[in-house]
Amino acid sequence: ILRLLDMKSLLHLRPCCHAFLDMVTQELHDHMEDIVTPFVPKPRAFLDHLPTVDSYIGGSAVIPFFVRDARYLANALEVFVPFLHVLEIGRHITQVQGGQEEDDFGSDDDFDDYLPHRASRSVTRYRTPAGVVILICCRYIDPLATIACAWSSLHVCYANPTFFGHGYPGMTLERRGLIGDGIGEADEVCARMRRMRNRGFDLRVSARAWPEYARLSPCAARRFACHTQPRNFLDD
Numbered sequence: 001i002l003r004l005l006d007m008k009s010l011l012h013l014r015p016c017c018h019a020f021l022d023m024v025t026q027e028l029h030d031h032m033e034d035i036v037t038p039f040v041p042k043p044r045a046f047l048d049h050l051p052t053v054d055s056y057i058g059g060s061a062v063i064p065f066f067v068r069d070a071r072y073l074a075n076a077l078e079v080f081v082p083f084l085h086v087l088e089i090g091r092h093i094t095q096v097q098g099g100q101e102e103d104d105f106g107s108d109d110d111f112d113d114y115l116p117h118r119a120s121r122s123v124t125r126y127r128t129p130a131g132v133v134i135l136i137c138c139r140y141i142d143p144l145a146t147i148a149c150a151w152s153s154l155h156v157c158y159a160n161p162t163f164f165g166h167g168y169p170g171m172t173l174e175r176r177g178l179i180g181d182g183i184g185e186a187d188e189v190c191a192r193m194r195r196m197r198n199r200g201f202d203l204r205v206s207a208r209a210w211p212e213y214a215r216l217s218p219c220a221a222r223r224f225a226c227h228t229q230p231r232n233f234l235d236d
Contacts, residue, residue, distance in 0.1 A: 002027040007066050008173060028065075029161060032057075035065055039077035039131035040097045047161050049092050053085035056158035058147050059134075060196075065159050066166055067173060072199045076125075076132035080143035080158065083121055086135065090124070093133055099126035119146040151192065153178040154201060176210065177203045 002010065002023060014024040033043045036057065040046045050056065059078030064070040081089050093099040103125040122137040138146040143158070148167065150156050154177035156167030166172055177196065193203050207213040 006068050032065060032159060035061060036077060038073055039133055040128050041130045042097055045096055050160040051162045053081060053089050055079055055081040055089055056143055056160050058158050059155055062157050062159050063154055066157060076134045078134045078136060080136050080138055080146050082141050082143055083137050086137040090135060093126050097128045099128040099133060102127050118149045151180045152203060175201045177201055179203055179205055
């Protein structure tokens with residue numbers, strides 16, 4: 001039955017009693033394992049390793065963890081890691097998960113402007129026997145800084161077996177998202193938008209594009225739906 005509930009229902013159920021807390025926690029862990037299984041051959045070992053290196057999974061692959069009826073499969077699993085632990089988690093991917101490094105964009109001149117803009121130091125692509133893992137080395141100790149620089153509000157999300165959260169949960173659970181700065185080639189940005197729309201998400205430049213937000217003055221910040229407002233990962 002828990003597998004049929006959406007995230008909001010699970011979070012409402014969780015504090016009712018200790019038994020429900022344990023049941024919901026197990027369900028969320030199982031769902032997280034389902035999400036990473038297409039990308040790593042040993043999903044439980046991978047998830048158990050994330051908290052030990054202060055790392056999170058994020059990106060398109062993790063959106064279905066929050067929007068539980070989203071059934072698409074992302075192209076790759078993005079892992080956000082502090083620069084202090086990037087070598088350690090890289091060893092885990094190669095030695096435990098059997099991955100091989102394919103590309104390292106840390107020294108690519110084309111990324112000199114892109115990486116700092118995303119609060120990142122390097123982006124490394126690994127191919128495991130199961131799928132593709134993209135390791136994003138964060139510029140700062142806290143990988144949430146990099147996650148907060150995502151190209152859309154849908155992607156301001158993070159998860160590991162200990163912590164999970166979203167910067168824009170209300171809109172995301174409604175399958176809505178705001179576009180960020182759109183950095184990158186125009187064709188690439190448009191392709192990203194089309195991909196998310198094909199997955200059932202409505203992307204807009206401003207929350208005013210939706211009728212219920214259009215009359216909020218001066219903007220939709222009071223509903224946590226303004227892409228320019230200062231945000232906290234603890235906001236509702």
